[in-house]
Amino acid sequence: MMGSHAFAMVNLTDRKSIKWQRRPLAVVDTNWMPLPGNDNDLEDTMSPVKYFYRYIPTQLFEEMAEFTNIYALQQGTLNFDITNGQELQVLVGLHIMMGALKFPRVHLYWDKALGLNFFNAMTKNRFFKLWNHLHLVNNLEHDKSCKDRLFKVRPIFQAVQKRCKELDLEQKLCVDEQMVPFKGTLSVKQYIKGKPYKWGVKIFMLCGESGLCYDFIIYQGKTTEIEEGLQKTFGFGGAVVLHLSERIYETGNQNHQLYFDNYFTNFNMLQALKHKNILAAGTARANRLSKPPTMTDKEVLKQERG
Structure with a gap:
């Protein structure tokens, strides 16, 4: 399944072997050239x-x-x-x-x-x-053994996704979740407290700085289209990012900048992205990064803004 093979051969550091050191911040090469033949502007x-x-x-x-x-x-x-x-x-x-x-x-x-x-x-x-x-x-x-909850709308889902994947990627990209408002009866309907639309269909999306969508996954619980092995290695949030990052890796272009929030961020996922020359940044939870030497939340709250 797409989303696994590009990162399958990456050598990952075992969590127990991760050691943090204080060193000067290294300058990262962020040079990036768009591929020729960009037709996004035609739209x-x-x-x-x-x-x-x-x-x-x-x-x-x-x-x-x-x-x-x-x-x-x-x-x-x-x-x-x-x-x-x-x-x-x-x-x-x-x-x-x-x-x-x-x-x-x-x-x-x-x-x-x-x-x-x-x-x-x-x-x-x-x-x-x-x-x-x-x-x-x-x-x-319909094959009764199929666990796809979206099989009845799969053709229109695939048509939209196909066009999204044909668009030329920007340098700055983001992975995040989006709620499509819906309160009717639907097996994939979700409730997420704190969202502007609490009830609806949750979609994980790869979008650009312009707002264009380049790929997406509709969340449907255990049958979400992400390989189980990828989830075991990187966690569900990390697996979502790597699945959608396959779209970036396939372009062959280097130094795309990918951003995400703390739901997705973990050490091994960042390691895998770096191996594929995808620059990444995200807010972090300390317990997902093997206790980095950062200030605690209480200490940060005592500091001045910025």
Whole structure:
């Protein structure tokens, strides 16, 4: 599985053998040259529709239409007119508009008193019928031994991720978690206290200084797509960083600067990144760095700011 082999041959220091020494801070070479052929700037000149199709290609809508028709047939739904990719594009477009307007009831978008004429592109009854039958896979072809909780949306997940991986990386990158707000019924839904959106889907993301996303992992508990051996060696947080760092290593470019917070930081993970010429910095928990000779939290709180 991607995320393990690039760091499998790194010689790691055993935790008991780690010894800290006070030495002058060494200057690190941070020279970095972007690879030729950067097309990220082209996206700034695209229309919103063209930009959308970069991530969700029209071919995916044709496949969605096929599986939606199959599901309607499997359910024995009466009076279901077969759909096509173009109609499902309208369906998705209306969903995007709903996300922007945020009315309390779905049927209100067709209320004539509100004058939302663009919702006339599809009748309310047809919208609900497609909504209730929309599928991206054939349920009957699903392997029951598969533990992937996201198999029903895997095609759209892979399409978005594929485009993210095609973007040219910046020098300064960050790994962090992001909550996608959601309070409905979902097996991968998480609750994280202290977040602006406490309920939702947790996604670990590799992003650039510009805000662009270059890769991501959707958290789904024990079945999260990170190799078990990687987690045993580096811990879950460190494994997330190294899994997403595979994207950096594959470019062949050196001296990318990667940042993360204390949830991800540990000694062996930093050691592995250094071996692959990925510069890294992160806030640290002393118990994850084999008791470095730093001031305690109580001592730091007594100091002046900065």
